[in-house]
Amino acid sequence: LASQATVRSLLNAAIQLRRDVFPGVLWKLFTRAAEVDLLGRHPQMRNRLERIGAVLEDHAFGQKKSLKDMVGMVDAMVKNGIIIQKCVEQMTPEFVEVLQGITGTEQRAATAREDDSAAVPDADEGALLAKAQKLAISYWVRLQKMGISEDESLRAFLETICSGSGGGSKLDGMSLTEAIQELQGVDATDLLQLGLAAQLTNRLPSFKGRDLVRTSAMVSSDTIRKSLTAEVIRRLALDRAVSVSTLRRGEDFDNAVAILVQWTEWLHEPDSLDGPPPFPLETLVRLAQMVLESLPNILAKEPEAARNRLLTASRTFAAFEADESIPLKVFKQGLRVEVNEGVHVWQPALAAELAFTLTALEAPRLTLDLVTWLWKIVGSAVTSLDEATNLLDQHAAQICAFVLATRHLCSPSIQAALRLADDAPVLEAFVAQSLRKANVCFELPSDAASDGLLAQLRLALPDVLPGKAWQGSRAVPATPYIVDMVFPEQQVLLVVPRVVHKAVGSSNGLSAPARLMEQTLTAMGWQLHWLRPESWTSRLELLVGGGKDGKKEEATQALLGLFGANSAAEATVANQAR
Numbered sequence: 311l312a313s314q315a316t317v318r319s320l321l322n323a324a325i326q327l328r329r330d331v332f333p334g335v336l337w338k339l340f341t342r343a344a345e346v347d348l349l350g351r352h353p354q355m356r357n358r359l360e361r362i363g364a365v366l367e368d369h370a371f372g373q374k375k376s377l378k379d380m381v382g383m384v385d386a387m388v389k390n391g392i393i394i395q396k397c398v399e400q401m402t403p404e405f406v407e408v409l410q411g412i413t414g415t416e417q418r419a420a421t422a423r424e425d426d427s428a429a430v431p432d433a434d435e436g437a438l439l440a441k442a443q444k445l446a447i448s449y450w451v452r453l454q455k456m457g458i459s460e461d462e463s464l465r466a467f468l469e470t471i472c473s474g475s476g477g478g479s480k481l482d483g484m485s486l487t488e489a490i491q492e493l494q495g496v497d498a499t500d501l502l503q504l505g506l507a508a509q510l511t512n513r514l515p516s517f518k519g520r521d522l523v524r525t526s527a528m529v530s531s532d533t534i535r536k537s538l539t540a541e542v543i544r545r546l547a548l549d550r551a552v553s554v555s556t557l558r559r560g561e562d563f564d565n566a567v568a569i570l571v572q573w574t575e576w577l578h579e580p581d582s583l584d585g586p587p588p589f590p591l592e593t594l595v596r597l598a599q600m601v602l603e604s605l606p607n608i609l610a611k612e613p614e615a616a617r618n619r620l621l622t623a624s625r626t627f628a629a630f631e632a633d634e635s636i637p638l639k640v641f642k643q644g645l646r647v648e649v650n651e652g653v654h655v656w657q658p659a660l661a662a663e664l665a666f667t668l669t670a671l672e673a674p675r676l677t678l679d680l681v682t683w684l685w686k687i688v689g690s691a692v693t694s695l696d697e698a699t700n701l702l703d704q705h706a707a708q709i710c711a712f713v714l715a716t717r718h719l720c721s722p723s724i725q726a727a728l729r730l731a732d733d734a735p736v737l738e739a740f741v742a743q744s745l746r747k748a749n750v751c752f753e754l755p756s757d758a759a760s761d762g763l764l765a766q767l768r769l770a771l772p773d774v775l776p777g778k779a780w781q782g783s784r785a786v787p788a789t790p791y792i793v794d795m796v797f798p799e800q801q802v803l804l805v806v807p808r809v810v811h812k813a814v815g816s817s818n819g820l821s822a823p824a825r826l827m828e829q830t831l832t833a834m835g836w837q838l839h840w841l842r843p844e845s846w847t848s849r850l851e852l853l854v855g856g857g858k859d860g861k862k863e864e865a866t867q868a869l870l871g872l873f874g875a876n877s878a879a880e881a882t883v884a885n886q887a888r
Contacts, residue, residue, distance in 0.1 A: 321339075336362050340383075341382050344386035347389070360392055363390075367394050367395065377449070381452070384452040387452070388455050402449075402453070406464050408442075409464075409467060412442045413439060413442070416438070439480045444488070447493070451493060451499075469502070469505075473505045479509060482516075483516075486510045507531060507534050510525075523569060526569060535576065539573075543593060548593050556600065557608065567622055569597065570601060573594055573597070578809045578814070591815045601626075605619070605620075605644060621663060621667075629813070630813055631813035631819035631822075632670065632672075632825055645680070645684075648687075649683045649687065655690045655693070661691035661692075662691075663705065665684040665709065665712040666711055666712050669681075673715055676715065678723075678727065681724060681728065685728055685733060685734075685737070688733075689736055704753075706750045707752050711752075711826065714790075714830050716728055719833055751792050754794070760794070760808060760843075766850035774853065774869050775869075775873065778800075784796055788834075789830070789834070806843065807840050849864075
């Protein structure tokens with residue numbers, strides 16, 4: 311597929327096939343093109359794929375197909391953006407006929423079981439009907455996406471299986487979740503989604519832990535999320551004065567961490583940032599406490615998975631506001647065991663993230679034991695520059711941030727001890743080489759709020775600070791940290807906080823990595839200021855607008871205050887001179 315010439319030859323040959331064999335072959339080619347995103351790779355081939363569609367249109371539907379095949383065919387039409395109308399018109403009645411046949415067979419079997427009390431239910435028949443019902447939803451969704459008039463019989467079938475009572479539905483577990491996900495974003499599906507959501511809510515108590523996690527990651531409905539949250543609270547007794555104290559199995563621990571991560575992602579969604587949280591924050595805190603309390607026991611029980619769990623836990627808690635409420639001794643305990651008993655060298659990527667997140671959680675209280683353990687893990691992983699060159703830039707940036715933190719946030723005695731460590735030359739050389747690369751830095755994502763505020767700031771600066779040089783969106787020298795504006799003469803850095811900087815569940819608090827950035831840059835002599843949109847948008851609007859009222863003067867002084875008294879005095883003189 312890499313060669314456009316090869317693809318062109320293949321499609322040309324397909325069009326020239328004998329008429330008695332090519333409908334089946336062309337359908338296979340048409341559906342396969344959708345599966346591999348052929349037009350996404352070679353958009354110039356659209357005219358040839360449209361010719362294949364026209365050939366299929368002339369031959370209409372043709373041979374009998376299974377429900378799965380028919381779903382695949384309409385799915386290919388959606389993905390390729392080529393609707394084969396006649397085929398759909400013939401295919402839909404056949405789809406409904408097959409569907410009704412499967413339903414009728416299952417109903418007759420159910421009636422027979424009622425007549426014979428000793429009869430054993432046939433699991434295969436129920437599973438077959440469940441698959442058919444799931445395929446019916448998939449088929450109908452694709453008809454809606456193509457804007458094709460729906461078949462009344464198919465719609466009636468869907469309303470039966472998607473009713474809130476679930477009387478005719480055989481969908482359960484993840485089939486319900488996947489069906490709801492398919493319906494999201496499709497017009498005229500509110501009632502169907504509500505019915506499936508009611509079925510899902512009723513069946514949540516029977517879900518396995520991993521299915522709760524998968525469902526949490528897939529659904530966007532507030533109603534379902536509330537039901538999922540309620541089920542997690544019920545299982546772990548998070549609403550009681552005395553809840554489940556610890557998680558005893560590794561699988562339960564992994565599921566709890568995954569739920570915790572998912573909840574933090576919900577909190578970072580735009581709707582949650584501007585409105586009430588989707589669940590009580592104290593519930594999030596109690597789940598986090600349970601995870602931390604369970605970590606030492608889980609690490610000891612299943613040492614073969616200790617590394618990944620230690621890293622996952624540190625990564626998860628780095629998203630919170632690092633303070634005394636996070637018992638770092640839990641991480642230290644697990645890290646000490648790993649260093650003392652670890653036989654294999656850590657993978658460089660895992661070592662980088664562990665060192666970065668644990669340092670961010672502990673800073674500025676970097677103790678000798680923690681830093682020494684992390685230094686040993688990272689130093690052993692980065693055994694030579696050649697072996698570490700396949701690191702992602704993000705992981706290289708994490709190692710650089712870790713080493714910079716030890717240089718600037720540790721006590722002189724700890725710094726001296728690290729310089730004498732066997733791995734010191736390797737790490738220092740790695741950092742020196744990495745920081746010379748432009749791409750070894752932390753990404754600073756763009757969003758509407760930050761873009762708008764920075765545009766206003768660029769308009770206001772020439773009038774407020776005339777003649778002052780600044781650089782936009784670049785790495786702070788000798789660091790992997792990207793900021794929005796650098797003022798070299800004043801040693802001032804400006805950053806509009808993004809979601810990655812904000813602590814979970816806090817409007818103004820910084821996540822552990824953001825706080826580490828602030829502390830490291832401050833220790834290096836920079837002044838880092840966070841320009842929060844809620845505080846600065848209105849000020850900058852005054853500065854770029856007209857008028858000279860008192861509020862504009864207050865906004866001017868607030869901006870000048872970021873650069874100190876000398877800058878304010880210089881700006882006053884410059885403005886008077888003009």
